[in-house]
Amino acid sequence: MDLTGLKWLQQQQQMVSPEFLHILGSDGREELRRVESYLGNNIYDTIDGCISRTSSFQMEPVKNNEDNRVIALRNKRKPEGKTEKREKKKKIKAEDETESSMKGNSNMSNTETSSEFLKQDYIHVRARRGEATDRHSLAERARREKISKKMKCLQDIVPGCNKVTGKAGMLDEIINYVQSLQQQVEFLSMKLSFLNPQLEFHINELSSMMADPRYFPLHQQGSLDYSVINSNQTTSLNALKMETSSSWDVHSQCLCNNLRTDSVSSFFSLK
Amino acid sequence: MGSGNNPIYTGVPEKDVFALHFLQTLSNLRTQIPFSSPDKTKDRVKKIKKAAYVSMARAAGGTNRLWSRSLLHQAAKRNNKNVRLSRRRKRVTWPRRNRRDPVEEPAAERLRNLVPGGGAMETSKLMEETAHYIKCLSMQVKVMQCLVDGLSPK
Numbered sequence: 117m118d119l120t121g122l123k124w125l126q127q128q129q130q131m132v133s134p135e136f137l138h139i140l141g142s143d144g145r146e147e148l149r150r151v152e153s154y155l156g157n158n159i160y161d162t163i164d165g166c167i168s169r170t171s172s173f174q175m176e177p178v179k180n181n182e183d184n185r186v187i188a189l190r191n192k193r194k195p196e197g198k199t200e201k202r203e204k205k206k207k208i209k210a211e212d213e214t215e216s217s218m219k220g221n222s223n224m225s226n227t228e229t230s231s232e233f234l235k236q237d238y239i240h241v242r243a244r245r246g247e248a249t250d251r252h253s254l255a256e257r258a259r260r261e262k263i264s265k266k267m268k269c270l271q272d273i274v275p276g277c278n279k280v281t282g283k284a285g286m287l288d289e290i291i292n293y294v295q296s297l298q299q300q301v302e303f304l305s306m307k308l309s310f311l312n313p314q315l316e317f318h319i320n321e322l323s324s325m326m327a328d329p330r331y332f333p334l335h336q337q338g339s340l341d342y343s344v345i346n347s348n349q350t351t352s353l354n355a356l357k358m359e360t361s362s363s364w365d366v367h368s369q370c371l372c373n374n375l376r377t378d379s380v381s382s383f384f385s386l387k
Numbered sequence: 388m389g390s391g392n393n394p395i396y397t398g399v400p401e402k403d404v405f406a407l408h409f410l411q412t413l414s415n416l417r418t419q420i421p422f423s424s425p426d427k428t429k430d431r432v433k434k435i436k437k438a439a440y441v442s443m444a445r446a447a448g449g450t451n452r453l454w455s456r457s458l459l460h461q462a463a464k465r466n467n468k469n470v471r472l473s474r475r476r477k478r479v480t481w482p483r484r485n486r487r488d489p490v491e492e493p494a495a496e497r498l499r500n501l502v503p504g505g506g507a508m509e510t511s512k513l514m515e516e517t518a519h520y521i522k523c524l525s526m527q528v529k530v531m532q533c534l535v536d537g538l539s540p541k
Contacts, residue, residue, distance in 0.1 A: 259511070262511050263510055263511050263514065266511055266514035266515060266518075267514060269514075269518060270514055270517060270518050270521075273518055273521055273522065274521065283494065284494065287494055287495065287497075287498065290498065290517065290521075291497050291498055291501060293521065294498075294501050294502070294517070294520070294521060294524070295501065297521065297524040297525060297528060298501070298524070300528045301436065301439055301440070301524070301527065301528060301531065302432075302436055304439075304528065304531040304532060304535055305432055305435040305436040305439055305531070306432050306435075307535050307539075308435055308531065308534065308535055308538070309431040309432045309435050311535065311538045311539060312538065
């Protein structure tokens with residue numbers, strides 16, 4: 117009974133489809149032979165038929181390159197339709213992929229070169245499957261990812277940027293925001309010049325005004341908006357008030373000393 | 388807790404710093420205008436606006452940030468007396484032929500025109516500077532708004 121089983125299996129082993137051999141390529145054929153010999157030793161494990169498209173290898177003794185190839189072969193099997201489509205759709209720039217016609221070979225070279233790049237480059241970028249593995253395109257991709265990361269940060273800062281997606285729309289929003297801020301500055305400076313036609317700014321009065329509770333709610337608002345930046349704004353507010361008013365006094369003293377015009381006294385008169 | 392939000396460092400000093408610098412610059416303005424006050428509105432407005440920008444640049448980063456440096460440089464060119472630059476001769480921007488972005492990106496050109504010093508930066512650096520610039524600008528706007536509210540007659 118054992119003998120008949122063995123003979124049957126040997127017959128099965130011979131009937132590997134020629135398509136499959138062609139796909140494997142020369143290296144693959146060697147591999148296949150090795151596998152066959154291995155499988156031939158464990159008859160009882162492979163009753164369904166040794167090598168068919170649907171079965172998967174069970175190889176224990178693996179070295180590095182064999183491992184890659186096994187994985188490549190295994191990977192090749194399951195999403196076979198997918199790899200075909202991917203390689204046809206994407207415009208492949210890398211020389212590796214265009215040169216190799218064997219799908220198995222191209223898979224192997226992909227994994228190998230990307231692992232190489234992982235060791236050599238300073239910026240570690242993983243080459244995804246089916247994408248070009250040039251040094252240039254990797255660097256470009258890293259740069260693009262950096263830029264998009266920073267644009268995401270900008271998105272948090274600029275209000276109303278959440279609805280628009282895509283680089284161009286967000287850029288437009290950001291540009292509009294910056295322009296509006298600059299216009300606000302101009303508008304406010306115009307207002308200020310109208311309020312103060314002589315451009316007299318009474319510093320002492322203004323300092324006391326700035327420290328006022330009138331200024332306070334805006335401080336609070338400021339802490340809400342800029343909680344990203346200033347964590348200790350609310351706690352040290354009192355201390356700051358004391359500090360800033362004293363520094364302003366000092367400054368006003370300096371200005372008093374520097375001024376030579378007649379309007380010194382009027383300039384610093386408190387109302 | 389909040390600073391972990393942004394991987395880029397965009398810390399901005401508190402409002403009081405901005406206010407202080409702005410008032411200081413405004414009072415400097417007063418000392419420079421000759422005693423006969425100018426009648427034209429446009430000049431006044433221009434001076435105030437420039438004072439606002441210069442004080443913002445000083446308050447925000449001094450010479451640590453690229454946009455503030457180039458702002459101060461621009462201001463110094465037009466009017467030598469107004470701005471005191473730092474003693475150390477810090478290079479404002481690298482010469483244009485070096486930093487002209489090796490990869491031309493036409494999308495960010497408008498942004499470059501808006502942000503001071505934008506012409507000589509790479510795109511990723513431009514984004515950082517824009518973030519910081521926006522924060523400082525909004526802070527400055529708040530300060531000026533407070534001032535206007537305080538000074539306006541009730």
